[in-house]
Amino acid sequence: MRSQVVIVGAGPAGLMLGRLLELAGVDAVILERKSADYVLGRIRAGVLEQGSMDLMDRAQAGQRMHQEGLIHQGVELSFDGDGQRIDFAALIGRHVMVYGQTEVTRDLMVARQATTIYEAEDVELHDFDGNPFVTYRQGGLTHRIDCTFIAGCDGYHGVARRSVPAAALTTFERVYPFGWLGVLVDRPPVAHELIYAHHARGFALCSQRSPTRSRYYVQVPADEKVEAWSDSRFWDELRIRLNPATAEALQTGASIEKSIAPLRSFVAEPLRFGRLFLAGDAAHIVPPTGAKGLNLAMSDVAALADALIDFFGEHSVAGIDAYSAKVLSRIWKAERFSWWMTSLLHTFPETGAFGRRIQRAEFDYLAGSVAAQQSLAENYTGLPT
Known part of the structure; x- marks a missing residue:
């Protein structure tokens, strides 16, 4: 079998890249080691920047999103x-959209007409410095796909x-000494916008998936076990970390999903190796505090799609030669912002009382400075691609 491009991974990054190339x-x-049902079963956040919304429209997959x-x-x-409310619309005239990553994945799966091979086992990449090909096993047989790029x-x-x-x-990596314990519940959100809360006991986040489904998080130690947290313990801890009015308005219920996500910052450099390119979480990880993970993956594959389309359509190597440096510039800015949000809102026991006073001073500066609020709004809603 031969294809111009083999994409490894059928998450939102791989599916988006495949769809953009298909339309061009x-x-x-696309090769994916898991089943389609497994991919759709992954519970992930979904705060979309304007650039990601625009990309869904470009992929002709944005109708349900809107x-x-x-x-x-x-x-x-x-x-x-x-x-302190950060008013994106008033500060910089932009907004974000809450739309779950699972739904993004589903929409891209439905839109895609080209070949996606699920349950492809033992995928191996070969000769990506010369004449690349990919092998995988399925049904007890080994298959080979020759290609121009991977x-x-x-x-x-x-x-x-x-x-x-x-x-x-x-x-480059930093592993944080805590994770997020998250609960998904079929109850209306406590607020119509996200609430990021710093408390002496740890960070908390009130998020949502729909007008009737909510997602809540509390900071826990990195070695914490989800089995130690009953629903009642979680709700009690969340209320403590919120302001009294929000805690009073919180509607609780039986969790339909509960898990702990570790936090890390990670970047690999470069992102091109001959005819192999890395994009999305294969290239970088950010703490979820700044809502950048999915959006960074989308901006990666937008740049990669344009580079590959130019190569095959215009016989130009300029895009593929510039890909790594171009996306790494944006990646590091997003890493900085995610690190800053994480540093402001979480508790770090090793920094002691001095560290908390610095965090308080940072919050007070943000609350009193329009320029600081504009900077937060600009980064949160997405820097230019």
């Missing part, structure tokens, strides 16, 4: 109960980045 007439096969997505004109930040969109633990010789790759 570039042949692209019907069901929730426009947010701002977010609420609080510190020990003192609140796009690694298979996540942090995927085969694409692991296939790169260690000497060719530089990685």
Whole structure:
């Protein structure tokens, strides 16, 4: 079998890249080691920047997003109960949309007409410095796809980045000493916009998936076990970390999903190795505090799609040559913002009382400075691609 591009990974990054190439007439096969049902079962956040919304429209997959997505004109930040709303619309004239990553994935699956091969086992990348090909097993048989380029969109633990010789790759990482314990519940959200809360006991986030389904998080130690948290313990802890009015308005219920997500910052450099490109979580991880993970993946594959379309349509190598440096510039800005949000809103026991006073001073500066609020709004809603 032959394809112009083989995309490894059928998450939103791989599916978006495949769809953009498909619409441009570039042949692209997607390989995914899990089943389609498994991919759709992943529970992920979904705060979309304007650029990601525009990309869904470009992929002709945005109709349901516009019907069901929730426009947010701002977010609420609080510190020990003192609140400050960041009004995106008033500050910079932009907004974001809450639309779950699972729904983005579903819409891209439905839109895609080209070949996606699920349950492709033992995927291996070969000769990406010369004449690349990919092998995989399915049904007890080994299959081979020859191609011109390989796009690694298979996540942090995927085969694409692991296939790169260690000497060719530089990685940067910070692992945080805490995670987010998240609960999904079929109850109306406590507020119509997201609430980010700092408390001496730890961070909390009030988020949502729809007008009737809510997602809540509390900061827990990195080695915490989800089994230690009953629903009642979770709700009690969440209320403590919110201001009294919000805590009083909170509607609780039986969780329909409960999990702990570790937090890390990670970047790999460069992102091109001959005819192999890395994109999305294969290239970088950000803490979820700044809502950047999905959006960074989307901006990666938008740039990669344009580069590959130019190569096959115009025989130009300018885009593929510039890809790594171009997207890394945006990646590091998003890493900075996600680190800053994480540093402001979480508790770091090792910093002690001095660290908390610095965080309080940072919050007070933000609350009193229009320029600081504009900076937050600009970064949260998405820097230019």
